[in-house]
Amino acid sequence: MSSKIDCDVLIVGSGPSGAVFAKRAHDAGLSVVCLEQGDWVDYGKAVSDKPEFELTASRDWNYVSSRRNNPGDFPIDVDQSDIIPLYWNGVGGSSISWAANWMRNLPSDFRVRTLDGVADDWPISYDDLMPHYASTEREFAVSGVGGDPMYPGQDALLPPVDLTKGGRLAAAAHNRLGWHWWPGTNAIATVARNGLQPCQQRTACMWGCIESAKASTDRTHWPRLIENGARLVTGARVIRLEMNAARQISGVIYVDRETGAEHRASASVVVLAGNAIGTARLLLASADRNCLDGLANESGLVGKRLMLHPTAAVAGLFDAPLETYRGAWGQVAYCLQFYETHKDRDFVRGSKWSLQPTGSPAQIARRWPWGDDNPLFGESFHDEFSRRFGRSLSWGIICEDLPDESNHVALDYDKPDDSGMPGVRIVYKTGENSKRMLRFMAERARESLTEAGAYRTVIAPQSRESGWHILGTAKMGDKPATSVVDRYGRAHGIANLFIVDGSVWPTSAGVNPTATIAAFASWSATHLIADRKNRALPT
Numbered sequence: 001m002s003s004k005i006d007c008d009v010l011i012v013g014s015g016p017s018g019a020v021f022a023k024r025a026h027d028a029g030l031s032v033v034c035l036e037q038g039d040w041v042d043y044g045k046a047v048s049d050k051p052e053f054e055l056t057a058s059r060d061w062n063y064v065s066s067r068r069n070n071p072g073d074f075p076i077d078v079d080q081s082d083i084i085p086l087y088w089n090g091v092g093g094s095s096i097s098w099a100a101n102w103m104r105n106l107p108s109d110f111r112v113r114t115l116d117g118v119a120d121d122w123p124i125s126y127d128d129l130m131p132h133y134a135s136t137e138r139e140f141a142v143s144g145v146g147g148d149p150m151y152p153g154q155d156a157l158l159p160p161v162d163l164t165k166g167g168r169l170a171a172a173a174h175n176r177l178g179w180h181w182w183p184g185t186n187a188i189a190t191v192a193r194n195g196l197q198p199c200q201q202r203t204a205c206m207w208g209c210i211e212s213a214k215a216s217t218d219r220t221h222w223p224r225l226i227e228n229g230a231r232l233v234t235g236a237r238v239i240r241l242e243m244n245a246a247r248q249i250s251g252v253i254y255v256d257r258e259t260g261a262e263h264r265a266s267a268s269v270v271v272l273a274g275n276a277i278g279t280a281r282l283l284l285a286s287a288d289r290n291c292l293d294g295l296a297n298e299s300g301l302v303g304k305r306l307m308l309h310p311t312a313a314v315a316g317l318f319d320a321p322l323e324t325y326r327g328a329w330g331q332v333a334y335c336l337q338f339y340e341t342h343k344d345r346d347f348v349r350g351s352k353w354s355l356q357p358t359g360s361p362a363q364i365a366r367r368w369p370w371g372d373d374n375p376l377f378g379e380s381f382h383d384e385f386s387r388r389f390g391r392s393l394s395w396g397i398i399c400e401d402l403p404d405e406s407n408h409v410a411l412d413y414d415k416p417d418d419s420g421m422p423g424v425r426i427v428y429k430t431g432e433n434s435k436r437m438l439r440f441m442a443e444r445a446r447e448s449l450t451e452a453g454a455y456r457t458v459i460a461p462q463s464r465e466s467g468w469h470i471l472g473t474a475k476m477g478d479k480p481a482t483s484v485v486d487r488y489g490r491a492h493g494i495a496n497l498f499i500v501d502g503s504v505w506p507t508s509a510g511v512n513p514t515a516t517i518a519a520f521a522s523w524s525a526t527h528l529i530a531d532r533k534n535r536a537l538p539t
Contacts, residue, residue, distance in 0.1 A: 005233070007031040009528075010252055010267035012238050012282065015093020016514055017501045017521040018273030019217035020136060022225055024525035030532070032230040033265070035254055037237040038072025038090030041218060046208025054362040057207040063088065063097040064465060071235070071257060075415035075423030076277070082430045083308040085467035087275055091234060092218035094275065095514070098468065099205050099330040100187040100214045101354055102142045103511035104133050104151055104519075108340060112507045116341045116348045119402050120506040123478045123487040124523070126152070132522035133515060140215040140518065141193040144185030150336050159190045161199055161328040166393035166452075169322070170355055171333060173452035184331035184355070187215035187514070194220050203359040205329040236263075239421040241270065241286040241295055241497070248496045255419040269496045269528060273521070276306065276503035280409040280473040281424050296474070296491040296499075301484055303409040305472040306426070307401040307508035310434045310462050313369030314445035315358065315394040316454030317387050325390050327357035335395070338444060339510060347436040349400040352511045353445060358392045361385075369394040371460030393452070395445040398469070399434050400510035409473055430462065438462055469513050474503035489524040500524045 008030035011018045018034055026032045045060040047053045062068040063086040065076060072089035088096040107126040112119045130153050137157065146155030160183040163171065167183075174181040188205070189196035190213075199213035212219055222232055235257040244250040252265045272279045280303040286295040294302050331354035339350040358364060364385060365376050376384055407428045415423035438461070446457045477483025480492035485504050491497040500521040502513050509516070 004263045005033050005265035005267070007033045007267045009269045009271060010035070010265055011271045011273055012252070013093060013273035013275070013278065013501065014091050014217060014222060014232060015273060015275070015501070016095050016217055016518045018093070018271070019221035020139070020518045020521040021271050021273060021500050021525045022230055023139070023221055024522055024529065026225055026228065026230045028529040032225070033267070034230070034232045035236040035238055035252070035265070036091055036232060036234050037257070038070060039234050040091045041096055043208060043210070046210045048202045048204035048208060048210055053204070053207070054360060057204070057362065061097065061207040063206070063468070065089065072237070074417040074421070075412065077412050077415065077423065077425040081426040081428040082464065083310065083428055083467040084465050085277055085308065085426060085470050086465065087277070087470060091222060091232065092216040094468070095216035096218070097206055098514065101330045101512040102137070102140065102144070102185045102187045102515050103334070103352060104154065105509045105511060105516045106150060106336070106339065107152065109507065109509040112349070118348055120477070122506050123476060129516065129519045129523055132519035132526070136515070136518040136522055139194065140187040140220060141189040141196050142185060142187050143190045145183045148182045150180070150339070157185065158193060160184060161186055161188060161190060161332060162201060164323070164327045164332050164357065166322040166324050166357065167332040167355055169452040170393065170448060173448055174335065177448070177451055179335065179337040179448070181333050181335050184328065184333050186328055186330040188328055188330060189213050189215070195223065196220065199328060201326045201328065203325065203327055203329045203357050203363065237417070237419050237421065238282060239285065239419055241282065243290065243295060243494065247494055249494065257418070269498065272497070272499045273501045275501050276470040276473040277409055277424055279499055279501055279503045281411065283474065284411050285421055296484055296494055296497060298493065299481055299484060301475050303473050304405045305403040305475055306407040306409055306428055307403055307471040307505070308428055308467045309401050309469040309508060310399040310430050310438060311466040312397045312438045312442050312462050313371070313394050313460040314397070314442055314449060315369045315392050315458045315460070316449030316452065317456045318391050318393065318454055321390050322393060323390055324357035324393055325360055329356060329359065331355055332357070335448070338441060345440060347433045347440065349402070349437070350510055351400065351437060351441045352398050353441070354396040354398070356394045356396055358388065358394055361389060364388050367460070367465070368463060369396065369460050370458055393449065393454070395448060397438065397441045397445060398510055398512065399437050399441070401508040402431055402433055403472055403507060404431060469502070469508070471502040471505045471508045471513060474499050475506050476504040477506060488527040489520065498524055498528065
């Protein structure tokens with residue numbers, strides 16, 4: 001086994017959390033290496049300006065790993081899960097396949113136990129993350145309109161994406177209803193910024209953005225980091241972390257996918273940024289005679305409390321042409337009217353709605369947002385297609401997911417990957433609180449679209465292929481007995497191991513998580529740098 005890497009900061013995973021941490025560490029003068037099990041994206045397959053897009057998008061950009069079989073993927077068994085986790089293994093992580101909704105957590109999301117008597121409070125607050133939200137919003141070229149009263153202190157965004165004809169109808173409807181709405185905030189450039197170009201409104205955000213308008217870290221972070229001396233190693237699957245007698249990570253073992261050879265890397269600090277599945281997998285796979293249940297798992301919580309944000313959608317059909325084959329697929333507007341707990345409802349917490357166009361001809365034929373009970377194909381195909389295409393609008397509903405230790409990630413020794421590392425088995429059941437919340441939200445979204453002028457609405461109930469938000473599995477907290485990492489993401493009892501992805505979330509909030517994942521990585525890195533200067537960490 002050869003040793004090829006020795007650096008100050010070694011990061012596992014190149015998505016938003018890994019890239020933000022890398023930038024902070026590199027800017028502070030630390031040597032940075034990132035190991036990424038996948039490869040760079042081939043944007044030659046991004047063809048949303050060509051007719052073949054309708055035929056190739058689901059093949060080349062599929063967010064279900066078992067269908068795309070990219071080289072960086074690994075086996076994942078979802079037979080016991082209500083929701084299929086969706087992610088991308090490659091440079092940029094899941095920022096490659098995300099819709100680029102950019103939503104800060106709300107202040108209440110950090111105080112769920114205090115406010116609503118459920119789950120846990122975070123050990124940090126909205127105020128703690130505010131400067132980090134602001135800095136990452138600049139890095140990700142976030143567009144939108146500042147000043148939403150739900151978000152204290154958010155401003156200085158790029159101009160918003162087009163509200164569209166459909167968005168204006170929905171906004172006017174909410175004004176009449178007295179309901180909250182706000183122009184969409186998206187990590188989508190509307191002016192040239194940070195290597196990105198203005199959005200051309202193709203509704204192709206999740207299937208390869210040909211204009212380089214959507215912020216993915218293979219475009220916003222890594223090119224300049226590499227140019228300035230950071231190192232990114234692709235095709236490097238980390239299979240084990242090794243801990244020494246001093247309870248520090250002494251080595252990271254990874255396999256070169258091309259040659260199959262094992263290598264050992266060492267660093268002063270190791271940072272895990274592999275999402276709540278990949279990080280839990282690695283910690284559990286690093287078990288040895290000194291930590292039989294996995295690394296950093298004295299609390300027994302590694303892999304547990306998986307949260308996947310149950311989602312639903314409601315589509316409205318309109319008589320007037322709305323041109324909803326164009327627009328930002330992420331969100332042209334959002335609604336937080338029903339976000340906070342209300343005493344008259346039979347559930348706690350709430351949901352955020354994203355207003356979306358319904359997209360191109362092939363997108364009209366997909367399950368989202370129509371559901372399985374509203375088929376397009378058959379004798380009525382032409383009539384139904386003409387009713388939907390360019391004349392429909394959708395609210396996508398994200399439901400806060402309360403943590404439950406029975407929802408978990410486990411190793412699957414029967415299905416190893418090509419390096420011999422065990423695959424993953426997901427066990428997840430949607431909670432009753434979430435089910436009640438989704439039913440309530442779907443009815444309210446139907447009211448919204450009806451008020452906007454829809455002559456028919458279609459409710460797509462909870463979607464199984466909707467696990468874009470993968471959270472929990474390495475809980476953050478102040479007490480080692482009931483958490484995996486501290487408020488800065490440092491593993492309890494392992495001074496040089498940090499976890500900065502969504503796995504550390506104590507609760508899931510009810511909004512898209514990338515903004516807070518990126519802000520937390522910035523917060524964690526800033527703390528690391530300060531500790532390093534104060535010699536609280538090894539050099």
